[in-house]
Amino acid sequence: MKWICMSFRCCSFAAFLKCNIIISRFGFHRFQSHWYHSSPFVDSKNKRLVDTLHSQAVKNGSLLNLDVCNHVLNLYVKSKNLDLAQKLFDEIPVRDTQAWTILISGFAQIGSFGMVLNLFREMQMEGICPNQFTLSSVLKCCSSVSNFQLGKGIHGWILRNGIYRDVVLENSMLDLYLKCRVFEYAKTLFELMEKRDTVSWNIMIGAYLQAGDMEKSLDMFRSLPRKDVVSWNTIIDGLMQKGYERNALEQLYHMVENGSELSKFTFSIALVLVSSLLLMQLGRQLHGRVVRLGIHNDGFVRTSLVEMYCKCGRMDKASLILREMHVDSLRKKFPKVSWKESMTEIISWSSMVSGYVWNGKYEDALKIFRSMVLELVVVDITSVTSIISACANAGIMEFGRQTHAYVHKIGHKIDLHLASSFIDMYSKCGCLNDAWVIFRQTSDPNVVLWTSIISGCAFHGQGKEAIRLFEQMRYQGIIPNEVTFVGVLTACSHAGLLKEGCKYFSMMKEVYHIEPGIEHYTCMVDLYGRAGCLNEIKEFIHENGISHLCVIWKSFLSSCRLHKNIEMGKWVADNILQLEPSDAGTYILLSNMYATNHKWEEAARVRSLMRKREVKKHPGQSWMQLKDQVHTFVMGDRSHPQAMEIYAYLDKLIGRVKEIGYSFDVKLVMHDVEEEQGQVLLCHHSEKLALAYAIIYTASGTPIRIMKNLRICTDCHNFMKYTSQLLEREIIVRDIHRFHHFKHGCCSCGDYW
Incomplete structure (x- = not known):
């Protein structure tokens, strides 16, 4: 029988079904399980196959075999048909660990974390002992919903019952503690791990980067026994996200020197890094390498290339990339879409709109949108969201209103994500009343929606209203995230509410275990500056180890200008120019500070130094x-x-x-x-x-x-x-x-x- 199964590995789907009927007819039910597992179709996501197998198993009675049940259950899970999987699972009279694990992992894969945790509790009540695969899925769900207590309890249960802990399970526990921001637990677990793989190291490196400890993250990275492409991507992307762009660039060079393979994701990260540093020449080199490797048509890489050229001011290059795309292949994917030669892919519409906005060419951005509507291009909502964001950043409200009308015209429902984008757009375009209308019309607002309206009030100087909304959100049981705290701290800063700002900064760290980011620190520096607490700013920068962040010093310099503290302003400006010698804004601000205080010679010296170093002021x-x-x-x-x-x-x-x-x-x-x-x-x-x-x-x-x-x-x-x-x-x-x-x-x- 085993030979027969092997001989049919390359048979057609129809032949497979016929053979399955023959096996059933001649009573070889004891071979049924092996037949299912030997089939070349067992991994198929074809629902017809799954239904047929299930039907045959019911007719011939092989479904009484638990192994067959589990296999059909697994096929339902793989085909993402969780309703039928749940129904079959409920019909199994005696369920073993494998059956529970299959269903739990299926719900975990689709992000139904509440269902996973409920199933796990039922499993325990029935006295079924989970294995490391079950526990790994459950721990990942605990991480996703930040359920530290349950995760910690599972960890304790694993230790008490002597469950075999492979590296995958221990990595899940490691990820849980870090996602729940219990850093000391994670460090202890990492040190006690008998076997660590590259994933273990990458998790810890990412954790130190998230905590803002650049030195420790780099030390761990250097200690990593084997650096794979994910390790390099983690350190480069993490450094860039935390404001260490130059250090990230250095690691990118090291990666190339070490001969490591660069993935598509690596190129996307590198192009974003080039965009932030405006390194046009390096960007062109990366573009050349991408073309030589034949990955220039990859969606992520292509979008990164377009955005890189846009941010470097080369809209002609960005347009050229779009013109080089294969229109025919896109028409196969979107047969009803009419395209202009210069606009050859849906995903690039928003990139080009954003690019024109970045470069101050707002009328060109409007022309693209009009062309899109006139050509009846079916734009996905992700692209629409990007266009709304571009309108918000540029402050062009009528364009935003047209986009809003377009969404209604195509009949798309304004969901929470889209509503949040419109609130942000109307707020940034100076029309807070319209933002309020959308907020009030949206039922059951989530944290993103609350954050948008709080940030809108903050940006418009309505600090007390933003704080009222923040407290109302907390009262309704919605947990604020790091972006919410940026909004409420900005509100305190713009309204001069020093006491409240300090309270919320402490709350963010101590109550919600959120590590402060660049924007949180900048808000606090601005808040202290508004109150004239310049010495406190110096202490704050030193205590939090943020002296490498240029934006912090720029905020400090603005405070020195406001309070006419020339000596401290000069010291702050020196710190900025050590980090960014070509920052025109610093020279201008320092020169104006001298001029305001009638220090004409000093003002002239700064302007002269600016000319000598060929620093160009951005035109207003x-x-x-x-x-x-x-x-x-x-x-x-x-x-x-x-x-x-x-x-x-x-x-x-x-x-x-x-x-x-x-x-x-x-x-x-x-x-x-x-x-x-x-x-x-x-x-x-x-x-x-x-x-x-x-x-x-x-x-x-x-x-x-x-x-x-x-x-x-x-x-x-x-x-x-x-x-x-x-x-x-x-x-x-x-x-x-x-x-x-x-x-x-x-x-x-x-x-x-």
């Missing part, structure tokens, strides 16, 4: 959207079609606001510029030009929304306050830090930004 841009067109303005630029009208109106407006108390802040211009000339420079800042255009071409009494890519200067900030008072209009300006709501001569930021 302001933009606003009127109907379907985005209007962009640069200081002193007269290329706009209505430039003459804009400049003439702005001059009149300046004269009118001067009458009610406004005066130019000439300290912001250099000492070698005459005051009259300095006033001319100040009056033509990009946000003033955008404001003048908005007043001319929008209805009286409607809010004016302006976006800016840099920090709004003190002079323009004062000008907006006086204009809002003069015209009795709300002016909303979003700069690089936050929203400023100017109304009745006051700003929502309280003159701190």
Whole structure:
């Protein structure tokens, strides 16, 4: 009989079924189990096969064989037909460990963690002893739902009952303790493990990276007996995610020097790293290698290439990658989709939109979206979400509204994920009321939705409202995550709530066991700075070991400028320039700080040093959207079609606001510029030009929304306050830090930004 089974290994599906009937007809039921296992179709996900086998087993009585039952059960699990698997499982009179394990692992694979834990409890109540495979699946579920107590109890039960602990099971326990943020337990377990594989080491390396301990993670990585591609990917990606981009780049070079194989995921990580460091030349080298290896058409790699060229400002290269794609193969996959030559794959729509947004080409982004709609391209919701995110980052609300309407038009339900994206978009576009409408219309909001509205309130300076929402969320039993705490700490920072901010920072660590990230630390530094606690900032940086993070020092420098502490500001600027010698913002901020305090020679020295080192200042841009067109303005630029009208109106407006108390802040211009000339420079800042255009071409009494890519200067900030008072209009300006709501001569930021 065994020979017969082997002879049919290469038979057709139909022949297999005929043979199965013959075996049943001649009464070879004792061979039935071996026949199922010998079949070349046992791993098939074909539901017809599973149903046929089940039916035959019922007819010939072989289902009474527990081994056959377990095998059919396994086939149902592999075909993801868990309902029928559960039904068959319930019909088995006496279930062994294997049957329980098959069903538990099936529910674990589809993420039904609650069902897994319920089945495990039933298994224990029936007195069935789990094996290491059962326990591994259950521990993974405990990790996913952060059920530390149950996981710890299972670990204790394993030790008490002497269950064989293979490396897979011990890795599951290791992962559990780390996911539940019980780091000491994980370290002890790792040290006691008799056998560790590469996965064990990778888990611990990732844990140290998550905790922000770069030195320990690198020490462990160097101690790793055998480094596979996953190990390299873990250390490079982890360092990059934690803000150690240069260290990540160094490890990438080491990986290449060691001759390690680079996977598709490695190239994706490397291209993201290149994007963040704007290393165009290295990006081109990686592109060449990707092409030589023949993996340039891989979805993840291709998207990373497009985004790399977009972020490096080479939209032509990004478009070229899309034009090189095989349109025919895509039409086979999406036969009803009409494509333009320059847009050859669905996944790349959002990348190109984002790319144009990153490079300030908002009208091009709008054109792509219009082409997409006109060509009737069926865009998946993931791409739509990316487009919404691009609208949010650029602050182009009308484009966002069009996307919202498009989602309704195609009949897609606004689920929690999409609702969260729209809340974020409307908030960042300066329309918090619309964000509130979506939040209130959504039933059973999850942590992501709560986080979006909390962050929206925080960004608009409504600190107390954000805190109220946070406490309401906790009262309803929803556990905040690390992003939620970024929102509530930002709210405390923007509202100057030092005591509350310190309370929530401690709560995050001690109650929810969330390790602070870069954004949490930045919020705390900004919070201390607003309160004038500059020495406390120094201590905070030292205590938390975050002196390698440039963004922390930049926030510190802003606080020094606000409180006119020149000596400390110089010391902070030196620290920044050691980390990023070419950071233009630091030179500008330090120079302005000297100029504000009449230290003209020092200000000139900083500007001279900037020229000597060939550091280029990013040009300030302001933009606003009127109907379907985005209007962009640069200081002193007269290329706009209505430039003459804009400049003439702005001059009149300046004269009118001067009458009610406004005066130019000439300290912001250099000492070698005459005051009259300095006033001319100040009056033509990009946000003033955008404001003048908005007043001319929008209805009286409607809010004016302006976006800016840099920090709004003190002079323009004062000008907006006086204009809002003069015209009795709300002016909303979003700069690089936050929203400023100017109304009745006051700003929502309280003159701190």
